[in-house]
Amino acid sequence: MLDFEPSEMQGNVVGFLHAFAEDMLRPAAILADQHEHERPWEVIEQVQALLSGPMAAGFMRHRAADDKDLPVEGMGGTRSKALSNVLFGEELAWGAASILLSFPGPGLAGAAIAAAGTAAQRERWLKRYSDGKVHFGAMAVTEPGCGSDVAGLRTTAVRDGDEWVLNGTKIFCTNGQSADLVVVWAQTDPSKGRDGIRSFVVEQGTPGFRVGHLEKKLGIRGSETAELVLEDCRIPLENLIGNEEDHKTKGFKGVMATFDATRPSVAAMAVGIARAALEYLKDRLAVEGLNGPDYGRSRANLSAVDDALLEMEAQIDAARMLARRAAFLLDHKEPNAQEAAMAKAKAGKVVVQVCAKAVELMGPEGLTRKHPLEMWLRDSKVFDIFEGTGQINRLIIARRLLGYHRDELP
Secondary structure, three states: OOOOOOOHHHHHHHHHHHHHHHHHHHHHHHHHHHOOOOOOHHHHHHHHHHHOOHHHOOOOOOOOOOOOOOOEOOOOEOOOHHHHHHHHHHHHHHHHHHHHOOOOEOHHHHHHHHHHOOHHHHHHHHHHHHOOOOOEEEEEOOEOOEOOOHHHOOOEEEEEOOEEEEEEEEEEEEOOOOOOEEEEEEEOOHHHHHHHEEEEEEEOOOOOEEEEEEOOOOOOOOOOEEEEEEEEEEEEHHHEOOOOOOHHHHOHHHHHHHHHHHHHHHHHHHHHHHHHHHHHHHHHHHHOOOOOOOOOOOHHHOOHHHHHHHHHHHHHHHHHHHHHHHHHHHHOOOOOHHHHHHHHHHHHHHHHHHHHHHHHHHHHHHHOOOOOHHHHHHHHHHHHOOOOOHHHHHHHHHHHHHOOOOOOOO
16 A cells, blocks of 8 residues: 555654754755855754764665665664655755755765665675765766766776776766765776666775866755766776676666666655745745635635645645655665656656746745745756756656657657
């Protein structure tokens, strides 16, 4: 039976995180937006203390061990980690999505290693994220000439004796400058196309690996986005994620499973921003004597403003349920590629529409920095772009629904 309701403990944690987001993240988000590339370390250290405490279970943490049936203490049983991530991610993004993206942790690197790495690799590289110290992970996929078409990436990995030699440039890497380790996607054999793509762990400080520039962005300005350059970067053979001979399960398809695991959480973050905008708008309208729609009346008899509020609420709820369903399937070890793409596509569209409508209904005031709505509108757009654009996710959905291979529906 599908059950998306939070457990009692999850509900308590959500309440705590809401207070934390309101008191600590909201003020820090505004400062981070105004001072790009300056991390709010005081808040990050508080988050680290939070993650090191008893509520850390199930929250933005990929375990190093083989965790098929590990209990998630206090989080509703053995199969609620993804759902916990979705619940908590929505609440923290309600406070500050850009800072949430800057939280310490394995990030996409951890998701990639967990999805395709061996047990020894998970133990080796992910154990550090539970030592109570500040560590960051990152994943490097996008290139200057390769975005949504991952199969077209040009970064190369050539074997030379007991080492791999990597060459290429990656862009738009979240936490790329601060990461202890980065999972780099590279082509090992161009003649194999997608089947030649593998992922490698490159640790910070490796000769031939350097940070290029940091991006100046429209939104999520509190999040660090870096260019990474690999020039004859040599790494050990064992830094290839998975085993060299199992490219069919640990190569392109295996690592793409990373996104099936992370898209529900990204969708939940988008829901958090949309909810923040709607709630703020309602509060401002209440000050003007507009207390929101009468839910007992037909929409045909509502004002244009009340009708818009109802539509915003409905769309946010739809996106939330899609994110929770995708997380539920992930927790129960069921395929969720279609559902994860649905959640990401829906939430990415909804958050932009809701934030834009909130600004519109506020009038000229909504465009000023007296209110956070303009910041949320700027932050919202990236959620329809990263971790698969809306177009790419809708293409995934169409292929799955119609039963087409990518060659039949390119």
